[in-house]
Amino acid sequence: MNTKPFLSTDDARAIAAAAEAEARRNGWAVTIAVVDDGGHLLWLQRLDGAAPISSYIAPAKARTAALGRRETKGYEDMINGGRYSFLSAPEIEGMLEGGVPIVVDGHCVGAVGVSGVKSSEDVQIGKAGIAALKLG
Template identity: 60%
Template sequence: MKHKPQLTQLETDRMLRVARDEAQSNQWAVSIAIVDDGGHLLAFERLDGCAPIATYIATEKARTSALGRRESGAYESMINGGRHAFLSAPMLQGMLEGGVPVLVDGQVVGAVGVSGVMAAQDAQVARKAISALES
């Protein structure tokens, strides 16, 4: 039987805190979603001033990244590159940059999705959250 690491509440809380700090230090009003490897929500926060739609988008970016085992922006790039069939992919509704998988020992254990500012800034916040696991 295979064994794999899982995100704990302590790690999830740390990632959420680091993401919040990154967004607030840049004065970015974002929503932050953290999911497990099956795309199930573990933690969520919508910062003051963030548009309500970002709640849904951040969660779907995280889910897409976890289930697809890659950054959600990869799908956006594929679609923009002409692979329009991905628009009909089941269960992948957050195919925009800003969802980043959490890797531990080469295995995806979850993902962070961020929405509310420019796509590269969303991804920056998500990557910063994941960096909290390195310390």
């Protein structure tokens, strides 16, 4: 039987704290979502001032990144490049930049999704959160 790493509650908390610190350092009001490898929500945090819709968008981005095992920007680029049929792909709704997978020893163990500022800034926050795990 194979074994693989997984995100613990402490890991999700550390990711969220580091992501929140990055957002606050820049004065950004966002929602931060952390999911496991199946896209199931482990952590959701909406900072003061974040738009209510961001509490739906951030988990969708995270879920899409976890299930697809890649950054959600790839989906957005694909659709913007004219592959509109991809909008009908099942189980993925957050096809906007801002979802980042968490990869440990070649295994996708989950993802972070952020919503509330420019997409590139959402990614910056998500990657700052993942950096808290000190994966290398």
